Amino acid sequence: xxxxNKTNQLTSKVEGNVLVLERTFNAPRELVFKAFSEEEHxxxxxxxxxxxxxxxxxxxxxxxxxxxxxxxxxxxxxYFGHESWGRAVFHEIVAPEKIKSVDAFSDAEGNVSEELPxxxxxxTFISEGNQTKLINRAEYASADDVKTVLDMGMLExxxxxxxxxEELLKEMK
Amino acid sequence: MGEKLTTxxxxxxxxxxxxxxxxxxxxxxxxxxxxSLKLRQPQVSKHLRVLSDSGLVEVQPIANxxxxxxxxxxxxxxxxxxxTFRSIWEDRFDRLDDYxxxxx
Numbered sequence: 001x002x003x004x005n006k007t008n009q010l011t012s013k014v015e016g017n018v019l020v021l022e023r024t025f026n027a028p029r030e031l032v033f034k035a036f037s038e039e040e041h042x043x044x045x046x047x048x049x050x051x052x053x054x055x056x057x058x059x060x061x062x063x064x065x066x067x068x069x070x071x072x073x074x075x076x077x078x079y080f081g082h083e084s085w086g087r088a089v090f091h092e093i094v095a096p097e098k099i100k101s102v103d104a105f106s107d108a109e110g111n112v113s114e115e116l117p118x119x120x121x122x123x124t125f126i127s128e129g130n131q132t133k134l135i136n137r138a139e140y141a142s143a144d145d146v147k148t149v150l151d152m153g154m155l156e157x158x159x160x161x162x163x164x165x166e167e168l169l170k171e172m173k
Numbered sequence: 174m175g176e177k178l179t180t181x182x183x184x185x186x187x188x189x190x191x192x193x194x195x196x197x198x199x200x201x202x203x204x205x206x207x208x209s210l211k212l213r214q215p216q217v218s219k220h221l222r223v224l225s226d227s228g229l230v231e232v233q234p235i236a237n238x239x240x241x242x243x244x245x246x247x248x249x250x251x252x253x254x255x256x257t258f259r260s261i262w263e264d265r266f267d268r269l270d271d272y273x274x275x276x277x
Contacts, residue, residue: 010263019258023266027273035269035276045272048264136262 021136029127032134033096036123050074051084057110064090066101067110087112088121099123102141117141176228180247183227188212189220193243196230200242 011022025032035041039058047053047070057067066088072079087106093099100122105113112118120141126133184190191210195201201209207217221241224230228247233240 010259010266012259021259021262021266025266025270025273027277031273031276032269035273041272041276044275045268046265049268134266138258 017139019138021138022133024128024131024133026131028130029125029132030096032132033125036099037093037095046070050077060090060093062090062093065110066090067106069108083108085110097125176247176250179227180229180251183223183229186220186223188216189224192217192220192224193229196241196243200233200240202238202240206241 009023013020035045037060039055042058043053043055046068051070051072051074053068053070055066055068057065059065066086068086070084070086072082074080085106085108086103087110088101088103091100091102100120102118102120104118105116107113118141120139122135122137124135124137126135184193188210192206195206195209203214203217203221206212206221207214210217221230221232225232225241228244230241231244233242
């Protein structure tokens with residue numbers, strides 16, 4: 001069963017315990033792939049506005065590690081001074097078509113968080129003339145309560161509830 | 174995070190998950206839940222206690238019956254939390270879109 005949501009140009013759907021996000025970019029596939037595969041480019045767009053991105057390790061190859069930190073440097077934001085460390089391991093790279101990785105939260109030393117869920121992410125780049133369709137498939141990878149519940153179809157249930165809520169709100173207007 | 178973990182932990186047990194699914198349709202008594210799921214009544218009562226302790230269901234005594242119904246708050250919180258993943262990528266894609274213009 002599939003539940004779809006459309007906001008702006010982003011399509012999101014839930015297939016079992018997998019969250020699928022799709023978006024089309026006005027740029028050729030090689031360029032979009034480059035934005036994901038080179039440190040100097042990633043730095044420029046990965047972190048939210050007001051957060052600076054520093055990359056401690058970036059090995060863009062199978063079994064290579066990408067260890068980075070996003071720090072909030074905007075004093076007007078709630079999270080000013082807050083650091084968020086992430087650590088991903090690339091598993092499969094097919095330039096310029098596919099990047100498969102397992103993403104986790106970590107600390108400054110690169111120790112992966114046991115409490116927060118890990119996600120297995122597959123990025124697929126599809127060439128459509130001068131445009132590129134990017135598909136992001138995310139699946140919870142760690143064996144914890146989050147995964148158990150999502151495997152039982154919770155995400156689908158939740159998304160359905162959300163759609164129903166939207167319908168209800170429309171009727172209420 | 175703590176409350177969400179409580180919600181997730183309560184739901185991670187298959188019988189409790191089925192009870193919640195049943196209650197989505199409408200409020201029920203212990204006996205009705207036990208019949209539908211082919212479980213013994215004391216077993217259902219035990220699961221209902223966990224669910225009500227974690228705020229997922231509430232009990233309404235009507236005459237000499239106790240009716241169990243779902244509480245929406247924990248589900249709304251869980252949904253909000255799951256939706257953050259989506260919004261993180263939504264914002265990230267917006268920034269990538271702008272950056273690709275610079276790269277060209």
